[in-house]
Amino acid sequence: MTDYLAAVMAMLGPAQNRYADPAAWDRLHAELGIQLPADYRVLVDAFAPIQINGHLYLSHPATERWNLGRNIRSMIKSWSEVPWDDLDLDADEDPRRLFGLDELSFGTRNGLWPIASTDRGETIFLLAAPDAPKLLVSYDETWAEHRMSFAEWLYRYLIGEDMSGPNSAAFYPGPVQLRHLPMSAGERPEPWHGPDRGM
Numbered sequence: 001m002t003d004y005l006a007a008v009m010a011m012l013g014p015a016q017n018r019y020a021d022p023a024a025w026d027r028l029h030a031e032l033g034i035q036l037p038a039d040y041r042v043l044v045d046a047f048a049p050i051q052i053n054g055h056l057y058l059s060h061p062a063t064e065r066w067n068l069g070r071n072i073r074s075m076i077k078s079w080s081e082v083p084w085d086d087l088d089l090d091a092d093e094d095p096r097r098l099f100g101l102d103e104l105s106f107g108t109r110n111g112l113w114p115i116a117s118t119d120r121g122e123t124i125f126l127l128a129a130p131d132a133p134k135l136l137v138s139y140d141e142t143w144a145e146h147r148m149s150f151a152e153w154l155y156r157y158l159i160g161e162d163m164s165g166p167n168s169a170a171f172y173p174g175p176v177q178l179r180h181l182p183m184s185a186g187e188r189p190e191p192w193h194g195p196d197r198g199m
Contacts, residue, residue: 004152005039011158011176013194015046024062028069033109034128039151040115044068049181053158053172055118057181066181075114075123076107095136095143099127112136115150122164124153139164159199173199 009015029035048058049066059068084096084104091097095112096104105111112125122139135146135153142165146153157163160171175193182189 002152002155004149004155005042008043008151008155008158009046011155011194011197012043012047012052012178015042017045019048019060019062020045021062024060028061031069032072032107032113034113036113036115036126037150039149040126043151043154047178049183051179051181052154053170053177054179055120055170056154056157057117057119063183065183072107072114075117079106079112079114079123093141093143095138098143099136099145118170120170122168124150126150137164139168142166144168 025036025041044058044060048060048068049063050058052058057066059066059071061068084094087094089097095101107113110128113128114123115126116124120139122137125136125138127134127136135148135150137144137146144163144165146163148156153163157170158176160169162168175196177191177193179191180189
């Protein structure tokens with residue numbers, strides 16, 4: 001069986017752990033009332049705040065800019081303001097009907113938690129229900145469900161699978177491109193690449 005966390009780390013290169021801080025995760029988990037998955041925390045600590053392959057953004061709980069807790073709260077607020085009951089959604093556009101959810105809530109114990117996003121309009125949610133944790137991805141009025149870890153989702157995303165719905169792949173051959181997100185107004189971080197991956 002594939003160790004997806006190790007496979008993703010091999011694509012991204014050595015962990016940098018610039019902002020790794022267990023206390024920041026403890027504060028975030030206490031504030032949210034849930035535990036974010038261990039593989040997700042490892043990847044965030046290793047690289048975030050970061051942009052991966054020009055599209056995917058990961059924030060970090062220990063930084064003032066690109067703060068994960070603030071980003072989660074902001075996205076929860078935005079998604080909670082959508083009048084889901086008033087929308088005339090087709091069956092393939094309504095996450096309640098698609099995934100058998102009794103209700104659609106964001107930032108609740110059994111609700112959806114936005115943990116990553118892209119500049120293409122994708123939002124990656126953790127469905128934190130303890131009996132069946134999984135990822136749901138919203139993209140261009142469609143939804144995709146993935147019963148897998150975040151590390152597996154990221155691995156499949158980076159090798160060019162459709163991880164946000166049909167025809168959603170964002171595959172770039174060659175090494176993965178990484179870019180630190182600017183930590184001050186005047187900073188312009190240069191991109192770098194992970195190891196060669198034979199693609």
